[in-house]
Every structure is written in structure tokens, then in C-alpha cells.
Amino acid sequence: MPMAYPYRWPGGAEDCGPQAAAQAIDQITKQIGPGNVAAVVVEPIQGEGGFIVPAPGFLPAIAAFCRDNGILFVADEVQTGFARTGDLFACEHEGVVPDIVATAKGIAGGLPLAAVTGRAEIMDRVHPGGLGGTYGGNPLSCEAALAVLEEIEEGGxxxxxxxxxxxxxxxxxxxxxxxxxxxxxxxxxxxxxxxxxxxxxxxxxxxxxxxxxxxxxxxxxxxxxxxxxxxxxxxxxxxxxxxxxxxxxxxxxxxxxxxxxxxxxxx
Known part of the structure; x- marks a missing residue:
């Protein structure tokens, strides 16, 4: 679905947030149907798309739609996470709490590591060993991640x-x-x-x-x-x-x- 792109929004940046959210929700509703959607995945700030900061109100509206329809709201914080945007996670800028957060890059200071973090009732539904990857639990990368988190906190x-x-x-x-x-x-x-x-x-x-x-x-x-x-x-x-x-x-x-x-x- 189209992202809220204030600079290029036809109606102007001021109306971009609510209009873009309404457009995305309308497309999901008409083309797919909320009951057929398992999850909506969104970058709280687009990365490769051009560092687009969505207009105010876009993310909260999408998150509310997901919550009202039993759809998981998944935040891709691979580029935006771990203090990069001036909050620990970019979703915090508008008070959005995702159901699941995907992270990588900054989590381990350059070592190969990624993480999927979510609400316990979601994560616990997966059987032991059912969620993994090649580098899952790599001890060196995990140690680096602990050091990164400590530096973020202690280094302000x-x-x-x-x-x-x-x-x-x-x-x-x-x-x-x-x-x-x-x-x-x-x-x-x-x-x-x-x-x-x-x-x-x-x-x-x-x-x-x-x-x-x-x-x-x-x-x-x-x-x-x-x-x-x-x-x-x-x-x-x-x-x-x-x-x-x-x-x-x-x-x-x-x-x-x-x-x-x-x-x-x-x-």
C-alpha cells in the first residue's frame, strides 16, 4: 500500500497523514478484506524508499485499524531501531506499540544478528524450534548485542x-x-x-x-x-x-x- 509521503502527497503535507491512512485502509478493505489479512508490515520511517517520515497520524490510524480487525501490526525497525531516530524505536514518536517488531543492523554493532520481538501470546504460539534462522542465538553476536544495549543506555x-x-x-x-x-x-x-x-x-x-x-x-x-x-x-x-x-x-x-x-x- 502507498506510504504517507508528505512532500509528494497530492493534497499537501498537512492532510497527508489521515488521507494516506484512509487510502491504505480503503484498499485493504476493498481489495483483500480485513478478515483475510494476517498482518500489516510497515517501516515507521522508510529506509530504502527515501527516509520518508510518514505524516502525523498515519501510523496510529493504521495500528488502530489493525487492532480493531484482529490484524497484527508489525513494525520493521531494522533501520530505525536502537536509538537511531532519537527514541529507542521510531514507533515511539507517535506512541504506537506494535504487536511484533523486526530488528537487525544496529542491534549488534555490525555482527550478523536479527531479532523478532512480540507480545508473549503471539510468540508463545510457536512451538519450540519453530522460529529460527541460520544465525539464531549466535553467542558472539548476542554478546555484542548486550554490549550495544548497555552502551545505548549508559552512553545516552x-x-x-x-x-x-x-x-x-x-x-x-x-x-x-x-x-x-x-x-x-x-x-x-x-x-x-x-x-x-x-x-x-x-x-x-x-x-x-x-x-x-x-x-x-x-x-x-x-x-x-x-x-x-x-x-x-x-x-x-x-x-x-x-x-x-x-x-x-x-x-x-x-x-x-x-x-x-x-x-x-x-x-
């Missing part, structure tokens, strides 16, 4: 992620004020992105510019800063700095990004 990394966002978002918004090619700046905590378009952000066309996106990524890479591209149209630069990055390195990285924009757009 939830607050640190918010502080990173407080530094990055104003700098990225300043770029949007300087260059019309920056159509949107979005994100939460240490999970931020800019969407690049042709013809100026105020022109209304919002035509994706994947070529400019790739050029800026290349210039950043050449200057020693790795940035990734994402989005359906390949026109989003996404930023995922380590939660433990020193502030001077973060600001130095932002300087490189600004220089890459200037070189690409000003010659």
Missing part, C-alpha cells in the same frame, strides 16, 4: 541521536534555502535526508534529479565523506552518522557536504 545514545539531528537538520535546511534543487529536508534524530529535484523546489514540478544526487554523492566520496542515495527515483541523499560521532567530525562532514553542493550547483 538516544539523547545523542536527537542532538545529532539538532545539528544536521538546520544545516541541511540552510542548503534548501540556498539551492532550489533541494526540494525537501526530512528525518528524525540521526536519520536525515535531502530530496533533490529539477526546476526549483518552489516550482511545483518536483521532478526528481537522480543525476545531481549521484554527482553530489561522488563529490562527497572524493572528499572522504560517504553518503548513500535512496528513494524510488534515486534522488535522495541519506545521512546516517554513527551515534558516537564526535561533534567536530560531524560538523566537518557537513562542511564537506556543503562544499559538494556548492561545487555541483555553482560550478
Amino acid at each position: 545514545l538516544v539523547d545523542r541521536a536527537r542532538a545529532i539531528g539538532d545539528i544536521m537538520l538546520p544545516r541541511l535546511r540552510a542548503l534548501a534555502g540556498r539551492y532550489g534543487a533541494v526540494g525537501d529536508v526530512r528525518g528524525r534524530g540521526a536519520m536525515t535526508a535531502v530530496e533533490l529535484v529539477r526546476g526549483g523546489a518552489s516550482g511545483g514540478a518536483k521532478e526528481p534529479d537522480p543525476e545531481l544526487t549521484a554527482e553530489i554523492a561522488r563529490r562527497c566520496h572524493a572528499a572522504g565523506v560517504l553518503v548513500l542515495t535512496a528513494g524510488t527515483y534515486g534522488n535522495v541523499l541519506r545521512f546516517l552518522p554513527p551515534l558516537v560521532i564526535p561533534e567536530h567530525l560531524l560538523r566537518e562532514g557537513l562542511d564537506v557536504i556543503e562544499e559538494a553542493f556548492a561545487a555541483a550547483l555553482e560550478g
